[in-house]
Amino acid sequence: MKVIVIGGGLAGLLSVIKAAEAGAEVEAFSLVPFKRSHSLCAQGGINAALNTKGENDSIQQHFEDTIVGGDFLANQTPVKGLVEAAPGLIYAFDRMGVMFNRTPEGFIDLRLFGGVKNRRTAFAGATTGQQLLYALDEQVRKWIAAGKVKEYIGWEFLSAVIDDEGICRGITAQDLNSMEIHAFRADAVILATGGEGMIYGKSTNSVICTGSAAGAVYQQGVPFANGEFVQFHPTAMPGDDKLRLMSEASRGEGGRIWTYKDGKPWYFLEEWYPAYGNLVPRDIASRAIYKVCVEMGLGIDGKNQVYLDLTHKDPEFLEVRLGGIMEIYRNFYGEDPVKVPMKIFPAPHYFMGGMYVDWNHMTNIPGLFAAGECDYMYHGANRLGANSLLSAAYSGYICGPNAIKYIKGMQKSAADTPQSIFDRELARQTEITQSIYNMDGTENPYIIHEEMGETMITDVGVVRYEKNLLRADEKLQELTERYKNIGINDTGRWANDVMPFVRQLWNMLQLARVITLGAYNRKESRGSHYMPDYPERNDDQWLKTTKAYWTESGPRFEYEDVDVSLLKPRARKYD
Amino acid sequence: MPDSIHLKIKRQNGSRDLPRWEEFKVPYKPNMNVLSVLMEIRKNPVNVNGEKTTPVVWDCSCLEEVCGACTMVINGNVRQACSALIDKLPQPITLQPLSKFPVVRDLKVDRAVLFEHLKKVKAWVNIDGTFDLGPGPRVPERERRWMYEISRCMTCGCCYEACPNFNSRSKFIGPAPLAQVLRFNKHPIGAMTQEERMETIMGEGGITDCGNAQNCIEACPKKIPLTTAIAQLNRDTTIHGIRSWFRK
């Protein structure tokens, strides 16, 4: 049994471990050493109804909060599996040595997050993702030392190798130092390649989060689901190179959002949403901040920014529970959040959409699986804070065993697949690569990327007007034309950074259109997708999963009913 | 405010290639950092003499000083480039790759050895499997805090760059893995296999290769108490030595 896993974030590493535990031979590919994967940026925490704070929290409550938070667009049966497995997952992480903050009795402490009323979020200071990722990285290292897992660090996945029956038999990948491209055989391939923040140019994501891998298999026939649902996190630091996140945990621990109105502090979230206050779900908080700044013109210093204020809290408390993010703010802004309120504005943050998979996390191509932020499964139209470390971990946790089950039922293994199938895909990728090396036009790829990001942020952002979405799609088509006139500036065959970027840019442009046209088509407002032209949720027509299929002339859309078998859709209210 | 930013970058095409210096001037904008300047250069890769050149190659990922990827030597100091704010750096700003690891290209180096050393010292808790066995051990918050400090190590390589006892020919496993050994030895489950870890640091390249220069703690961007950890580990190795002598 041979399994290939692409990605060294939480989803990828748990897939690796589970497959290795089941006795498979595993090859793990990642752009960066696993330990530098984007999961480490996660700050606030991970949800599980551990109910250790005497608040009668329950799995059922976690389920309902997740479904309502996602505005009923998530399939309910898989979400049930997610929340049920959560406590066990946290305990496994705990045994691996994750330094979760503790109660005075030495139990795992929990804090409050958005869109919920019970404390449910386990955390390790304000670097929870880092601590979870490191624990998995350590466990995988143990498997590598034992010779059961082989790592390919600094390799980029390019495509799935698909045989004439439409079954996935392996991958092609490029070594980013030698620039050589190789094909690899596997009985099952798991993509755990994370989100695609770079499509928005600047976001809270790491710069390696391009979504390129998902974009590549989308062009090979895997539908991309719910692309239009993009979460803007309400509280990020405005910045030139990156929009650095200030975790929702800061509000969970008592932080307040405000701006000046009539010369006095105005706590608009607390006023508008008295029941949840500063901890309304992210889509709602982001729209409120957008309204205050853009529509009412009440941003601090006349700019698009409001205050996130922690100055009323005890400095030591802040250091122990939020140290990691306080450090980021100090290092990058030069001001101390203990003493002065932080300035923040919404930023692209998380992609609820992703590769379409069945409930076993297999795509429509047999043998090709997807797990983690790159799938679409658990968050519907809006993700609740601290639910995605959970879904990344959980999907990896079940994807590994599902892949093994699939392999055991296979009729023919990858070893029996003729070499010509691999050579064919290798030739295709070599040709794409060569054509990029040959690009000698006048356009700079990084400038095309920048323009794409600006278009996506302004026209496909927190508030989406029909006419702006059309304008955005026109712009994307213009950029696609200009793409063909790129000059690559570096034709070196050793550690060339530009060549892979140009390939990623193409894949990003494909997904940008999926997002934009998916948004244009969806004539309603639901979760993160807000259209002033259609301000209400419309269950009659749009309680549906979007599935985009790649065609030469742009995405083709199909829609599929959502599983609402466990909780009847109801109005979503937080005031 | 200057109207441009002056950079001198040490460039090299692979570890066998001879390094050369190339200078750039980039229009000044407020709040820039070294990485955002490098990103500007690749949008228009022209050097200070007006010659077209290739974009500079470097590693980066998170841009918020948690991933450790963009570590390099900036104005002579080893640090992460993302948090090196232009407004705080005297110009011209010199950028060099880490000197103790093989150069891949320009500012990108091969730090695989860092992870090899973590493997060597068995820096993990040896759990039986990821299945659900119920809650782990209770841990006092006080203990948790210092273990957490050590577990924030990003494996960036700053402490190696600063350590006079580590170089490409030495066998010394370096400061960071030693601190990890201490942390795993003190973890309630990790402690059960502490002997195995101790064996790995008692031999060649182990803890006795630390010359106590104390440079590591100065260089660590996360202020991990490396020297305290190594001192503690030194005491523990003595006890371990006595114990294993008794068992003979």
Ligand SMILES: Cc1cc2nc3c(=O)[nH]c(=O)nc-3n(C[C@H](O)[C@H](O)[C@H](O)COP(=O)(O)OP(=O)(O)OC[C@H]3O[C@@H](n4cnc5c(N)ncnc54)[C@H](O)[C@@H]3O)c2cc1C
């Ligand atoms: C700033 C920030 C804070 C967050 N805080 C929280 C939080 O507090 N709680 C929470 O629940 N969620 C949080 N999230 C979301 C959460 O971190 C992510 O959704 C989650 O970590 C994704 O994990 P993953 O394993 O799917 O992907 P990632 O961790 O992104 O890993 C992707 C992996 O795929 C590899 N890869 C990608 N493309 C290729 C390719 N073509 N070839 C080879 N390898 C490839 C990469 O190298 C990487 O190893 C936060 C996100 C951000 C941006």
